Amino acid sequence: xxVLTRDQEIRVITExxxxxxxxPKQASVTATVLTEGDLRGFAxxxxxRLPYILRALRRGTINGNANIRVIRETPSTALVDGDHGLxxxxxxxxxxxxxxxxxxxxxxxxxxxNTNHFGIAGYYAExxxxxxxxxxxxxxxxxxVHPWGGVEPILGTNALAVxxxxxPVPVLLDxxxxxxxxxxxxxxxxxxxxxxxxxxxxxxxxxxxxxxxALEGALSPFGGVKGYALALVLExxxxxxxxxxxxxxxxxxxxxxxxxxxxxxFMIAIDPSAFTDSSSFKSRVTSFIREIKxxxxxxxxxxxxxxxxxxxxxxxQRLQQGIPISEEVWKEVEKIGRELGxxxxxxxxx
Ligand SMILES: NC(=O)c1ccc[n+]([C@@H]2O[C@H](COP(=O)([O-])OP(=O)(O)OC[C@H]3O[C@@H](n4cnc5c(N)ncnc54)[C@H](O)[C@@H]3O)[C@@H](O)[C@H]2O)c1
Numbered sequence: 001x002x003v004l005t006r007d008q009e010i011r012v013i014t015e016x017x018x019x020x021x022x023x024p025k026q027a028s029v030t031a032t033v034l035t036e037g038d039l040r041g042f043a044x045x046x047x048x049r050l051p052y053i054l055r056a057l058r059r060g061t062i063n064g065n066a067n068i069r070v071i072r073e074t075p076s077t078a079l080v081d082g083d084h085g086l087x088x089x090x091x092x093x094x095x096x097x098x099x100x101x102x103x104x105x106x107x108x109x110x111x112x113x114n115t116n117h118f119g120i121a122g123y124y125a126e127x128x129x130x131x132x133x134x135x136x137x138x139x140x141x142x143x144x145v146h147p148w149g150g151v152e153p154i155l156g157t158n159a160l161a162v163x164x165x166x167x168p169v170p171v172l173l174d175x176x177x178x179x180x181x182x183x184x185x186x187x188x189x190x191x192x193x194x195x196x197x198x199x200x201x202x203x204x205x206x207x208x209x210x211x212x213x214a215l216e217g218a219l220s221p222f223g224g225v226k227g228y229a230l231a232l233v234l235e236x237x238x239x240x241x242x243x244x245x246x247x248x249x250x251x252x253x254x255x256x257x258x259x260x261x262x263x264x265x266f267m268i269a270i271d272p273s274a275f276t277d278s279s280s281f282k283s284r285v286t287s288f289i290r291e292i293k294x295x296x297x298x299x300x301x302x303x304x305x306x307x308x309x310x311x312x313x314x315x316x317q318r319l320q321q322g323i324p325i326s327e328e329v330w331k332e333v334e335k336i337g338r339e340l341g342x343x344x345x346x347x348x349x350x
Contacts, residue, residue, distance in 0.1 A: 003322035009035040019340040022064030026089040033088040040311035044183030056256040076105040082115030091118040098269040106274030111242025112265035122174030125163030134270040135163040138234045141253040146218035148228035151205035153218035158234040166285045172308025177231035178219040238266040
């Protein structure tokens with residue numbers, strides 16, 4: 001299994017994207033966010049997504065040279081048109097705008113339309129955290145999840161990330177609305193393995209552990225009716241509110257489509273100092289977390305973790321030992337390299 005350093009992975013992705021015509025800065029931001037996905041152990045949102053992005057760049061459904069515009073604005077809000085750019089770049093620019101507004105007014109809420117799949121939502125929430133702010137990020141995807149009591153895929157997996165400053169590491173909730181990622185079901189199908197019960201229903205709405213029937217049916221929301229309810233409201237925030245699509249009209253996040261992707265994003269940055277003294281806020285959050293971590297554990301449990309901790313640990317380990325990339329994904333990357341005339345071996349040496 002190939003193992004890359006963070007710098008190597010960023011270099012490979014940036015070079016492949018620029019060779020396919022993307023602007024170097026937009027390519028480099030995209031490479032950084034994809035690599036963060038792999039560093040944190042979210043392989044389904046790392047370099048694995050590169051072939052899809054390159055296919056879309058080639059078809060022109062992703063614009064690698066986007067000219068992002070704010071098309072509606074108040075002191076604390078903005079609606080951004082992403083010019084169908086690389087979703088990772090567009091989302092990071094949108095969060096930059098939200099952060100600027102939060103620093104001026106206490107909170108900045110930014111909607112994004114005409115954009116593309118942006119990878120891990122947590123990256124953008126953490127951008128706010130690194131400025132001492134709270135970050136909230138959500139997005140939509142193609143319809144994959146059934147409503148509670150329904151059979152058809154109508155809702156997206158609609159990631160939600162919330163980042164909050166704390167010591168020693170920030171709280172970073174970063175999750176999909178489905179029980180399991182679609183990518184993991186595709187993987188189970190390739191490996192001929194069953195999927196866990198509760199992840200999906202077949203096309204008749206029966207719970208299934210067969211990955212093929214699951215892909216023909218729909219993913220189940222996490223947490224039963226409450227996960228469905230949460231996915232629904234997030235889809236409204238990152239859909240109709242920001243002039244993007246909702247439901248089955250959301251397309252282009254899994255594979256390039258005829259036209260452009262119709263997904264949207266919504267993000268908020270909040271300055272704690274608009275409510276309280278920000279350093280005392282951080283220390284109160286930190287002692288709350290300590291209380292949770294020091295609370296009585298269930299039998300057989302060694303440690304209580306807080307959201308973001310598992311990924312933080314994986315990241316620290318991979319920064320030291322490298323990022324394992326699956327053989328299958330690496331073969332595809334090599335193929336793309338050959339097609340684009342990029343010598344990956346050379347790139348990995350430097
Ligand atoms: N761009 C998109 O359209 C899109 C859509 C869906 C998901 N995603 C991304 O996919 C990634 C994976 O999402 P997921 O739902 O599979 O994540 P997951 O189920 O692995 O983790 C969800 C959350 O639970 C926390 N967690 C896990 N174990 C824990 C424990 N023992 N104690 C405390 N907290 C714990 C994690 O820190 C994380 O915040 C995320 O980065 C998400 O943003 C993106």
